[in-house]
Amino acid sequence: MAADPVRLDATTVLDQGWDVDPRVSIRPESFGALLYHFGTRRLSFLKDRRLLDVVQRLPQSATAREACLAVGLSEAELATYGRSLATLVATDMLVARRPSVPGPGDPA
Amino acid sequence: MTTTALPLVEHFALGLDAPICLTWELTYACNLACSHCLSSSGRRDPRELSTDECKAVIDELQRMQVFYVNIGGGEPTVRSDFWELLDYATSHDVGVKFSTNGIKIDAEAARRIAANSYVDVQISIDGATADVNDSVRGEGSFDTAVRALQHLADVGVSPKLSVVCTRYNIPQLDQFKAIADRFGAQLRLTRLRPSGRGADVWDDLHPTQAQQRELYDWLVRNGEGVLTGDSFFHLAAYGESLPGLNLCGAGRVVCLIDPVGDVYACPFAIHDQFLAGNVRSEGGFDRVWRESELFLELREPQSGGTCKSCDQYDACRGGCMAAKFFTGLPLDGPDPECVKGYGEMALSKVTPGAAPKPSLDHSHKGGVRGGPVPLTLTIRRPDKACDENPLTGVQL
Numbered sequence A: 001m002a003a004d005p006v007r008l009d010a011t012t013v014l015d016q017g018w019d020v021d022p023r024v025s026i027r028p029e030s031f032g033a034l035l036y037h038f039g040t041r042r043l044s045f046l047k048d049r050r051l052l053d054v055v056q057r058l059p060q061s062a063t064a065r066e067a068c069l070a071v072g073l074s075e076a077e078l079a080t081y082g083r084s085l086a087t088l089v090a091t092d093m094l095v096a097r098r099p100s101v102p103g104p105g106d107p108a
Numbered sequence B: 001m002t003t004t005a006l007p008l009v010e011h012f013a014l015g016l017d018a019p020i021c022l023t024w025e026l027t028y029a030c031n032l033a034c035s036h037c038l039s040s041s042g043r044r045d046p047r048e049l050s051t052d053e054c055k056a057v058i059d060e061l062q063r064m065q066v067f068y069v070n071i072g073g074g075e076p077t078v079r080s081d082f083w084e085l086l087d088y089a090t091s092h093d094v095g096v097k098f099s100t101n102g103i104k105i106d107a108e109a110a111r112r113i114a115a116n117s118y119v120d121v122q123i124s125i126d127g128a129t130a131d132v133n134d135s136v137r138g139e140g141s142f143d144t145a146v147r148a149l150q151h152l153a154d155v156g157v158s159p160k161l162s163v164v165c166t167r168y169n170i171p172q173l174d175q176f177k178a179i180a181d182r183f184g185a186q187l188r189l190t191r192l193r194p195s196g197r198g199a200d201v202w203d204d205l206h207p208t209q210a211q212q213r214e215l216y217d218w219l220v221r222n223g224e225g226v227l228t229g230d231s232f233f234h235l236a237a238y239g240e241s242l243p244g245l246n247l248c249g250a251g252r253v254v255c256l257i258d259p260v261g262d263v264y265a266c267p268f269a270i271h272d273q274f275l276a277g278n279v280r281s282e283g284g285f286d287r288v289w290r291e292s293e294l295f296l297e298l299r300e301p302q303s304g305g306t307c308k309s310c311d312q313y314d315a316c317r318g319g320c321m322a323a324k325f326f327t328g329l330p331l332d333g334p335d336p337e338c339v340k341g342y343g344e345m346a347l348s349k350v351t352p353g354a355a356p357k358p359s360l361d362h363s364h365k366g367g368v369r370g371g372p373v374p375l376t377l378t379i380r381r382p383d384k385a386c387d388e389n390p391l392t393g394v395q396l
Helices: A010-014 A049-060 A064-070 A075-090 B008-013 B051-064 B082-090 B107-115 B130-137 B141-154 B170-182 B198-205 B209-225 B233-238 B284-291 B293-298 B321-325 B342-347
Strands: A018-020 A024-029 A032-037 A042-046 A094-096 B021-025 B068-072 B095-100 B119-124 B160-165 B186-191 B262-264 B275-278
Touching: A010 A064, A010 A075, A018 A049, A024 A049, A032 A049, A042 A049, A042 A075, A049 A064, A049 A075, A064 A075, A075 A094, B051 B082, B051 B284, B082 B095, B107 B141, B119 B141, B130 B141, B160 B170, B170 B186, B170 B209, B186 B209, B209 B233, B262 B284, B275 B284, B275 B293, B284 B293
Parallel strands: B021 B068, B068 B095, B095 B119, B119 B160, B160 B186
Antiparallel strands: A018 A094, A024 A032, A032 A042, B262 B275
């Protein structure tokens, strides 16, 4: 087994934009959802339906925080969901989107 | 992660909307005649699914989002449409892991496997030396497997080396690991079940109580570096659980589709009592999975029966259904290899010859040239691929 992957903290994850890796298949189940990564052959679980809503919302959200708020999570719940998303990042289920905000060197 | 009403393991015990993965035996035809073959394979069945029927099953698995199939047999690669079906599955979002004795894995096949990133291959050997292996799998089968491993290593494919643990190969565990390392393979150890022809040889081949302990200690020592398909959950009663969910997934998270399209609760339970339906029936596999009486019953909370009062019941959950059934033990009692010894006690009360026989037998009539010659004087024969529990290694 590989060593533990580097884990980002919840805030760092919430402040970035993420996409579901195109090699990941998501299957809703009564308890949440199953995720299978065809590249790493790893199986993961989303243990509640609202987390599934968040993950499905990620592609059209600039940041993970925006996705969380868009599906109706409260500010108080963000840290918990941010940690869950960090787990998905650490297992390569989510991939960082290239920054959409122009950097200092980019043309205006 | 976040809150949930029930622990995940309980959700799995109550069944999923679709299997996570399933075992699909493509043919009963096999070039070998292993003495412990769990599906009593040898001769092709004339009723086997056609290429188009297999593709229709794959379409259905894609719709149901079954993530991958564990393809076996028989020897699946002897089907002339094997590679076509493999490509069809992986191009329809169904990953493939297949088990083979290596007979068709030449340089060309190895290149094909290397080119498809959604395919995993598993080579079966049941001895770390030719004498131990060939005594159950047949003359020359060790060399065939090693040749296949070499072809795969030559093109950079990392296969799994699949071993069914027996009384004769438990002393070779370190040697198996060395072979796996030599070919860049991952070692996978699974449990011998008294299924198919395995019932004929189980008394002679299954590990002794002392060997079970030896195996358990070895597995604990080697951790997640060695796969087990979650097949040794009955050993959890020794103490620490082995990696995996330690749950029988039959009809709940996995099942078997056999070569003629019959759907069984698990690959080790080819018997009418565990037959849920057929993929050719109206509604196809999806309806069998969702509505078969058998599967719905398996998803009911289990009582634990006579094991319920045992202090280790939560660890082993009574063990393997198929192992009990084919040794003539009641399903709500101990596993025949119960580490507390309750299985042996129960076995001593079973009338010899009273255990149920498999419903099907496709064994070669009169055996095959160079067929297995047992190391002891009693009659025996062995394995072939096992199911792969998708939950192995999962952290909950």
